[in-house]
Amino acid sequence: MFIDFPNEIQCQVIRLLDPIGLISLSQSSRHFRRLINPQKRNLVERLLQLELSNEHGGPTLIFRSRDSKLEPGWQDEAWESMRWACTDCLRLLSHKCFGNQSLLRLGYRKPLPNSDAARMITTWEHRLYWRPQHRLMRGSEEYRLEKSRRELYFFAVTKGVMCDVEGDTAEHLDNLNVSDLVGFERLFEKDFRDMDNDEQLELFDRIALLIENDDCGKKRYLRKCNECRFRKGFLSYTRFAGDRGSRNFPVVPSRQVSFATELDRHFPGFLSTLKSKEPPVESPSVSGYLYSMYMARCSKCERWQEIRSFRTEGLCTGWRHSICRETELLGQDYDKGCCNRCLFDTRGRGKLAESLKTWFVTLLNKRVTGLSSQLYHQFNSHLFARVCRLPQIEAGEWRVLVEQTLSFNPGNNLSLLREDLDLIHTRRRQWKDLVDKAKEIDAENSHHRFLDGVYDEWVRQSDAIESKWRWLLGFREEIEDNAELLVDWALHRDGAAFM
Structure with a gap:
């Protein structure tokens, strides 16, 4: 044995x-x-x-x-x-x-x-010190070869870009020791110039893959989770450029997730729990936007959660304390931020409901304003469009109506929107009446069929936007009447969940 x-x-x-x-x-x-x-x-x-x-x-x-x-x-x-x-x-x-x-x-x-x-073999031996990767001495042959491999890898993954060397991609081959790689011993500048773009990309990928097969994961023994990095002081605020939180409230970027709107990104799954249901969309033009997820550490319960759990806005390109007045914090005041659960435990259900309601309504109003702008744009652009295709009398009547109509601009004031909708509907009916009147006079004119198509498209697009606008207003009324729904949503979900 x-x-x-x-x-x-x-x-x-x-x-x-x-x-x-x-x-x-x-x-x-x-x-x-x-x-x-x-x-x-x-x-x-x-x-x-x-x-x-x-x-x-x-x-x-x-x-x-x-x-x-x-x-x-x-x-x-x-x-x-x-x-x-x-x-x-x-x-x-x-x-x-x-x-x-x-x-x-x-x-x-x-x-x-x-x-x-x-392929791993244990480093177990009877020796005092363990160094999974020995530091190469500057000036040694091993150091020179390692530096050459790094330059070659950078050359491959940047498709031939070398910032510190003048000349085109083919000329850079003379500055790199490509012959050290198996299969590239006889790669010359002339051979590279004869390749088309696809062949060059394939070459770059092969070079990068050969190096990755040897070098990938060499520093895995240094990998630490966010919590261990925090406890060792690696996430201190001074180590980061930009908005990465503070020493006691670190924020770490994570992977990207697709959401249809900002509301879905910050309140995933919440809209489907309300009584108001989203109107169906025949053919959505955009499937979603990629939003970066951010993991933050609560200074009270010490749990890592997605940044939405701190009532903080996570954008496509960053994050910011900008929605709720309670979280408009700067510098060291980040430390005062706490997750939904801790805010509930320390300041009560009412305070959490108020904070979530303020944030939700602000995001909702932003989207309502965007839909309002689309409605106004549809209307304003149609006021002056295709008038030349109407007969002279009907065109004159439409111009009189246009002179009586101000060009809308929603701005930040949404209170007049319902009155504006009535005017939009009235002008749409008047436009349709003028087209029908022109068709009775000259039924064979092909321009009238074109104007019918313009009207139908206008109605279809405007009705779709309006139905979504009314749906969002219904959401707002429901939340303003019962903000407790937001509290239940926040407390009954995993704060670290992305969806």
């Missing part, structure tokens, strides 16, 4: 195991437990190997740096089953627990399946 061999021979075999096998062997008997004596670094290596398996780590995320293409994409449900290792707390956690850079940067990324970087 293996246990009967001398310890020296056993050690020579043990050092060739993979990290999972090492820990499994150490748990098989007291003898191997004493002999191996696993340390934290060995547990880290085991966790890093586990995250590569489909069973524990889920599907492998493939990221193409050249165009930031993700497979699976941002919207894929596979994200929910993916797990990454935190080498500080030794747990496999979801993507919500990490910043994007901890998942997508080459050194922190999971290696591609079956690549050289994915």
